[in-house]
Amino acid sequence: MALKLVIGNKNYSSWSMRPWLALRANDIAFDEVFIPLYTGDADKRRILDFTPSGKVPALIDGDITIWDSLAIIEYVAERFPQSRIWPEDRARRAHARSISAEMHSGFAALRNECGMNLHRLVRAVALSADARADVARVEQIWIECRERYGKFGPFLFGAFGGADAMFAPVVHRFRSFAIAVAPEAQAYMDTMMALPAFQQWTTAALAETLIIDRFETA
Structure with a gap:
């Protein structure tokens, strides 16, 4: 089944x-x-x-x-x-779970001010100090992972895994709201956006026609 x-x-x-x-x-x-x-x-x-x-x-x-x-x-x-959704190595696995849990429970300002909406015309908005702090923390996570584990592959811990899945919507948020990030973070975003499964989700999302007013932001 x-x-x-x-x-x-x-x-x-x-x-x-x-x-x-x-x-x-x-x-x-x-x-x-x-x-x-x-x-x-x-x-x-x-x-x-x-x-x-x-x-x-x-x-x-x-x-x-x-x-x-x-x-x-x-x-x-x-x-x-x-x-191998989580890394085999215990230390890397603990790191991946930690940042995934942080993504799961945190970043409230970024979520509230930059909701996921793939149809949204790409443009920047003025972010609160809390949202800017969230952006900085996401960048820090991505850059640290790439610096530590880049030798294993192009994703956060080498191969695509659970941590990448947890941060995937943030890639869309950063793109949709034209949030500038450091080159290392942008390289990771480019890697994610080139992932076939990510592209499949994006294509299907853009084909949807249902509009939910409460999720439409300026």
């Missing part, structure tokens, strides 16, 4: 993008179940049919249901150890 991944709109749902990318980039087969966000009670009930959280994403593996992006990535790493 194939895995099922329940996701929301590719244009807006950064949390859906993370496990989708972890699965697709590692050639792990799954059936995609798309439920539009914020379109009425019927779609909300459809989500509740899959997960008691009432939110996307959710992964269904037989009689097992996993919700929350990071929990899904952790489950997939256990379920498919050959994918």
